[in-house]
Amino acid sequence: MRSLTLGVLAVTSMMLCGCGGVYYNTMEKLGYAKRDMLVDRVQEARDAQEEAKQQFQSALEQFTAVTNFQGGDLEKMYNKLKGEFDRSESKAQAVTKRINDVESxxxxxxxxxxxxxxxxSSPDLRRLSEDKLRQTRLRYARVVAAMRSAEMKIDPVLTAFRDQVLFLKHNLNAQALASLQNELVSIETNVAGLIQEMEASIAEANAFIEAMNRDEKK
Known part of the structure; x- marks a missing residue:
C-alpha cells in the first residue's frame, strides 16, 4: 500500500511540475497507453465544453432576467448575475486547461x-503504421482546431458579461438596467455564436472518439 501511494504521489508531482514526457512514460508502465490517454483527454475536453455551454446559457438567462427586472430586490438579482459570471469564468478556464491537456x-x-x-524491418508494416499515423493526425488536427475555434469565442462573451456585472455593481438603479437592455441583443448574438461553435466542437470530439474506438477494434 505504501509503495502504491508513493507511486501515485510521484505521478501527481510529475503532472504538477509539467514533466509531460516522464509522466506519460510512467503512466504507460502502469498500463495506460498514450493512445488511450489521448481519447480520455478528448472526452474530458468535450465534457468541459458541454458544461461551459450550459453555464453560458444559464448566465444569459440570468442576464435577461435582470434586464427584464420589474421590481423587488435588485441587489439579490445582481448577486445571482455575479455568481453566474464567476461560474462562467471558472468553466472557461477548465475548457482551456482540458484543451491544453489534449495537445500535451x-x-x-x-x-x-x-x-x-x-x-x-518490414516495409509493409511501416507503411501501414505511417498511414495510420497520418489518419490519426488529421483527425486530431480537426478536433483541436474545432476546440480552439470555440475557445476563441469565449473571451468576447466573458468580457461583455464582466463589463455589465461591474457596471451594475455600482449602479443598482433603473437607469443602469436600461443600459443593460441596450447590450442584450449583442450579448445574445455572441452567446449564440459561442454555443454554435461549442456544439460543432463537441460533435468533432465525438467523431474523433468514435473513430479511435473503431480503429482499436479492428
Missing part, C-alpha cells in the same frame, strides 16, 4: 509514433 498528450503520442517508424 497528443504531441507525446505523435513524437513517440514517429520515432518508432524507423524500428520496423
Amino acid at each position: 498528450v497528443g504531441e507525446a503520442l505523435f513524437k513517440e509514433w514517429e520515432s518508432e517508424l524507423d524500428q520496423y
Whole structure:
C-alpha cells in the first residue's frame, strides 16, 4: 500500500511540475497507453465544453432576467448575475486547461509514433503504421482546431458579461438596467455564436472518439 501511494504521489508531482514526457512514460508502465490517454483527454475536453455551454446559457438567462427586472430586490438579482459570471469564468478556464491537456498528450503520442517508424524491418508494416499515423493526425488536427475555434469565442462573451456585472455593481438603479437592455441583443448574438461553435466542437470530439474506438477494434 505504501509503495502504491508513493507511486501515485510521484505521478501527481510529475503532472504538477509539467514533466509531460516522464509522466506519460510512467503512466504507460502502469498500463495506460498514450493512445488511450489521448481519447480520455478528448472526452474530458468535450465534457468541459458541454458544461461551459450550459453555464453560458444559464448566465444569459440570468442576464435577461435582470434586464427584464420589474421590481423587488435588485441587489439579490445582481448577486445571482455575479455568481453566474464567476461560474462562467471558472468553466472557461477548465475548457482551456482540458484543451491544453489534449495537445500535451497528443504531441507525446505523435513524437513517440514517429520515432518508432524507423524500428520496423518490414516495409509493409511501416507503411501501414505511417498511414495510420497520418489518419490519426488529421483527425486530431480537426478536433483541436474545432476546440480552439470555440475557445476563441469565449473571451468576447466573458468580457461583455464582466463589463455589465461591474457596471451594475455600482449602479443598482433603473437607469443602469436600461443600459443593460441596450447590450442584450449583442450579448445574445455572441452567446449564440459561442454555443454554435461549442456544439460543432463537441460533435468533432465525438467523431474523433468514435473513430479511435473503431480503429482499436479492428
